[in-house]
Amino acid sequence: MITVEKVSKVYALEAGDFTALRDADVAIRKGEFIAIMGPSGSGKSTLLQILGGLDLPTSGSVVVDGVRLEGLGEKERTLFRRTRVGFVFQNYQLLPMMTVSENIALALAANRTPKADIERIVDRLIREVNLEGKASSFPSQLSGGQQQRVAVARALAMKPALILADEPTGNLDRKNGEDILRLLSRLNKEEGITVVMVTHDPHAAKTADRIITLRDGAVVEDAVLEGAGSK
Template sequence: MITVSNVSKVYSLESGDFYALKNNNIHIEKGEFVAIMGPSGSGKSTLLQLLGGLDVPTSGDIVVDDTQLNGLNEKELTQFRRTKVGFVFQNYQLLPMMTVGENIALSLSANQASKAQIKSTVGQLLSDVNLVGKESQFPSQLSGGQQQRVAIARALAMKPKLILADEPTGNLDQKNGEDILKLLSKLNKEEQMTIVMVTHDIQAAQVADRIITVRDGLIVEEGKKGGYPNETVENRLA
């Protein structure tokens, strides 16, 4: 599903070159749930941006779902992001002047879906994230947990094969954070979506199949996390 080969990301500063990532190699299987951990400034969010085509590596190759990102132009990268990747961010990034339904429908509208298709898809997604009846409300009228559910619904609108989540529980209390993790786990297990999640929270990372640790731009640890091989998501988060 995802292959990262000898990838570096270098920023040219007055003080010299800064390596946000240094010659990293990763392979993530289709349907895997991977957590990326590391201290602030370690390069984990940079890695997530590269996987989603929001930025391009200075060197190396990235292949996502048989698409090599390095050679794509900006138009092709935009299409890749719209159709193959769903993004979930810590601060939700909902448009405040749009309703819940309009926020969820953004990518559908951009891809010229019919009104009937948009209505059907938005209705189903609201049901999936347990927000039926909230379609006409605005983000400011929702709790943080509800806003993150809207963000997840928006990420799912184009039925992507990959979800990239950057600190999705970072602004939530424990209960809402656990609910979001349960939802992501459900998508992973029932829909076989590949999920890559950046998190500072070791408890959140335990929901993943595998934890990758990044430090100073280098992957310094990678392996299966312990526990929970046969347990339900609810038991994992108990």
């Protein structure tokens, strides 16, 4: 599903070049749930952005769902993100002037999905993430856990093969965080969606099948969790 080979990412800063990733190698099979951990500045979010086509590596090769990303132009990467990948962010990134339904429908509308199909898909997703009765609410009227469920529903709208989640429980209390982890785990196990989640929380990471640990931009450990196959 995902092959990362000798990927480095160097940012040119005023103070000098900063290497966020150095010769990283990662292989992820279809249907796996992967947690990426490491200290602040270790390259976790940079790796996630590269996997999602939000950024390009300085060197190395990245293939996601059969698509070689480093060879794509901006328009091609936008189409890749819109049709292949669902993003879930720590800060939800919902549009405040749009309702729950409108936020979920964003990618569908951008893809010129017929209105009747949009309504059907959005209604199904709202039920799937347990937000019945909230379709007309605005983000400011929702709790943090509810906003993150909207973000998950939005990520699912285009039936992505891959969900990339960057600290999806980082702004939530333990109960709401557990709800989001159960939702991601169910989507992974029941619908076969590959999930790659950046987290600093060891408890959240235990939801995954494997934990990939980064330090100073390099992969230093890749561990299969005990009982992963039975989760």
